[in-house]
Amino acid sequence: MELADNDTKDNIISFIERLKTNQPKIKFVERENLHMTVKFLGDIQESTAPKICSILKEEINEKLFQNKNLQYQLKGAGQFKNFSVLWITLDGDIQFLQKIKDAVENVLFEKLKIPKDDRSEFKPHLTIGRLKSSNINHKNFNSLKNVFKENKDFNFGVFNINQVKLKKSTLTTKGPIYTDLVF
Numbered sequence: 729m730e731l732a733d734n735d736t737k738d739n740i741i742s743f744i745e746r747l748k749t750n751q752p753k754i755k756f757v758e759r760e761n762l763h764m765t766v767k768f769l770g771d772i773q774e775s776t777a778p779k780i781c782s783i784l785k786e787e788i789n790e791k792l793f794q795n796k797n798l799q800y801q802l803k804g805a806g807q808f809k810n811f812s813v814l815w816i817t818l819d820g821d822i823q824f825l826q827k828i829k830d831a832v833e834n835v836l837f838e839k840l841k842i843p844k845d846d847r848s849e850f851k852p853h854l855t856i857g858r859l860k861s862s863n864i865n866h867k868n869f870n871s872l873k874n875v876f877k878e879n880k881d882f883n884f885g886v887f888n889i890n891q892v893k894l895k896k897s898t899l900t901t902k903g904p905i906y907t908d909l910v911f
Contacts, residue, residue, distance in 0.1 A: 729889045730763040731854065736802060736885030737762060740816065743805065743879065744856060747814070750872040753863035754814065757856050761906050764818070764854055766825075766892055767832050769842065778911035779840060781894050787835045789891045792828060802854060802884040805876050812861065814876075815853040816884055825889075826850045832892060854887075 731737060737759055744756050772780070800820035807814050818825070829850040836842040894909045 729766065729887075729892060731802075731887055733886050733888065736887065739884040740802070740854075740856060743816075743882075743884070746875055747857065747872065750868045750875060751859060751863075751865055753865070754857045754859045755903065757854075758903060761904065762854055762856070763895070763906065764852055764887075764889075766829050766850075767836070767845065772842075776840060777894060777896075777909050780836065781909060781911045783835055783839055784832070784892050784894060788828060788831055792831060793891055795890070797888055797890040798824065800852075800887045800889060802887050804881050805856075805879040806853075807876060810861065811859050811864070811872070813855055814857040814859065815855050818852040818854075818887060822850075822852060825852045828892065 731740075740762065741759055747754055748756070769780075798821060800818045802816045803819040804817045805815070806817060826849075830848075833844045837844050896907045896909050898905045898907070
């Protein structure tokens with residue numbers, strides 16, 4: 729589920745710029761790559777990708793979304809695992825997103841035996857960056873924490889969701905490149 733609203737992207741990039749001044753070694757997600765992951769698949773065989781696309785189209789997008797365009801707010805910044813993952817959370821009909829995540833998990837397991845995630849509760853968020861503990865600038869770390877405290881309720885803007893896509897991630901030295909897979 730990718731972020732399309734340019735004003736929202738501008739707000740996120742502005743926030744990222746503030747974070748960069750505190751921790752220059754944070755690896756940030758590029759503007760064009762901002763998205764929400766419903767299920768991380770890891771390495772899959774090329775022959776499986778068309779099957780996944782077909783399942784997502786028929787079982788998720790056509791049956792559950794039914795051409796609905798749902799609007800969420802990206803509201804509040806936070807972190808997982810001692811600032812190793814930096815994110816912005818979604819505010820809105822989270823129960824519907826949980827239903828989507830559960831359906832994706834169940835149908836991919838049922839039809840392709842793709843293992844389900846260990847965590848059953850979905851915490852919808854946009855990952856905006858990652859920080860390895862070995863790269864933390866401890867001199868400015870409290871300042872980074874304060875930026876997150878100041879923005880724990882900040883409204884970054886809208887995030888419209890109307891489908892689930894299969895994305896390919898190609899890792900490069902400059903960061904991942906994401907490509908929509910369509911068959």
